[in-house]
Amino acid sequence: MMGGMASEETRTETRTPTSTSEPMPLRSSSGADDSPKPVAPRAWGTRLVIVGLVLTALNLRPAITSLGALLEEVRAGLGMSGSVAGLLTSVPTLCFAVFGVMAPRLARRFGPGTVVCAGMVAITAGLAIRPFAGNTVGFLAASALALMGIAVSNILMPVIVKRWFPDRVGSMTGLYSMAMALGTAAPAAVTVPMTGALGGSWQSGLAVWAGLAAVAVVPWILLVRERGAPSVPGAASASGTATATASASGVASAPVARQGPDALRITRSRTAWALAVFFGLQATAAYITMGWMPQIFRDAGVPAGTAGLLLAVTMVMGVPLAFVIPRVATRLPHQGPIAIALGLCGLTGYAGLYFAPAGGAWAWALLLGVANCAFPLALTLIGMRTRSSAGVAKLSAFAQSTGYLISIPGPLLVGVLYQHSGGWGLPLALMTALMIPQLVVGFLAGRDRTVEEETERRSRP
Secondary structure: OHHHHHOOOOHHHHHHOOOOOOOOEEEEEOOOOOOOOOOOOHHHHHHHHHHHEEEEEHHHHHHHHHHHHHHHHHHHHHHHHHHHHHHHHHHHHHHHHHHHOOOOHHHHHHHHHHHHHHHHHHHHHHHHHHHHHOHHHHHHHHHHHHHHHHHHHHHHHHHHHHHHOOOOOOHHHHHHHHHHHHHHHHHHHHHHHHHHHHOHHHHHHHOHHHHHHHHHHHHHHHHHHHOOOOOOOOOOOOOOOEOOOOOOOOOOOOOOOOOOOOOOOOOHHHHHHHHHHHHHHHHHHHHHHHHHHHHHHHOOOOOOOHHHHHHHHHHHHHHHHHHHHHHHOOOOOOHHHHHHHHHHHHHHHOOOOHOOOOHHHHHHHHHHHHHHHHHHHHHHHHHHHHOHHHHHHHHHHHHHHHHHHHHHHHHHHHHHHHHOOOOHHHHHHHHHHHHHHHHHHHHOOOOOOOOHHHHHHHHOO
C-alpha cells in the first residue's frame, strides 16, 4: 500500500510536476512562493507522522459513536429528556464550529503537531471525566473538552497532509479517513458488548475509550520534543523573504506560514462557500445517523445489541471506501458525480428507514454507510481546491467551522421532532429534505478550480 502511495499522481499535481525532488514553485495570491520545498526528511520522521495521523484519526469519533450506542442508558442515568438528548447530539458540531476557528491561529503560533498533541490530551481527559461527572451539565462540559481536542485536530489533519505529502494528498487523506472510519465503527460495534463485559455500567463502557486517546499522544510528543532532524516542507511568508521550516518533526514544531491579511479572502470564493455548505450538510446527515440511527432501529423492535451492530456496519462501510474515494477523486477532472452518487444512496436509505426499518435494516445500514463517505470526499476537496499550504489552512478552517456551524440545528431538530411527533416520519422527512441541497453544492464544490484563482479574479479591477 505504501508503494502505491509513493507512486500516486493526483489531480493536484496538474499544477506541480509529478517529481517530488524538484517541485515547481506555487505562488499564493500575494505573490509569495508558497510551494513545498524539496527536502529529504528522515525516514523515521515520516513514519512517525504517518503513525500519528492514523492514531489521531482513530480518536476523532469514538467520543460520539460510543455515546450513540449507549444513548438510551445515558438518558436514563442522567434523567435527560428527548430534547436534551437532541442537544447532546448537537454538541459535537457546535464545538467543532467554535473551536475549529482557533486551529489556524494556534498552528501558526505553536505548530500543527503541537496543537494536535494538545488535542489528543484534551480528548483523553474529557473521555475519562465525562462518565463520572454525575449530572447532565458535567457530562456536557467534559464532552465539550474532548470535542475541543477533536475540533482542532479535524482542521489540522489536511494541513499536515498537504505539507508533508503534497504529492500524495489522495492517498494520505484516504489513509487517515479510513482510520477515522474504523475509529467510528469500532466503538459503535463493541461498546454495548464491552459494557456488558465490564459489569453493565454505561460509565465503564464510555470511559474505556480514553485509553485509546492516551496512546495517540505518544507519537506527537516524540515529534514535538525532537529538535535535531532536517527540515520538512514549509511555506514562505507573505513577503516571500522568509521560509517556515520544521525542525525534527517539521509539522510538529514549525508554524504554519502566515500570508498577508488580504492575501487570500476566502469568503470571496464561491467554491469555498459551496464546499462549506457541502461539508455542513454531510456533517448534519452523519451526526444524525451516528446519534439517532440505533434508536430508530430499537423503536422498530430491533434489540439494542443488534442496533449497535447496525450502526457499526454503517460506519464500517467507510473503512474501505474512505481509502478508495479520495484516490478516485484525485484522478477525476470533476468530483461532482461522486457527491451525487453518495447522496442518492442516502436518499434510498432514508426511504428504507421509513417504509421498512426492521425488515431491510441491514440494507439501509449499508446504504447510509456509503452516503456517509461524503466526509472523506469533502476532506479530499479541501486539499484539491487549494494550491498552497496556507490556502489549505484557511480553506480547512473556513469549510469545517462554517460547515459544522450549519450542521448544529440538525440533530437537535430531529430530537425535538421525535419527541413531539412520537415517531420517525417527520425526522426522516427533514433528513431527506436536507439531502437535496447537499447534492447540488457537492456538484459545485467538485469543479476543477482553486480558491486562490477565484479570489484573484474577483480582486481584479
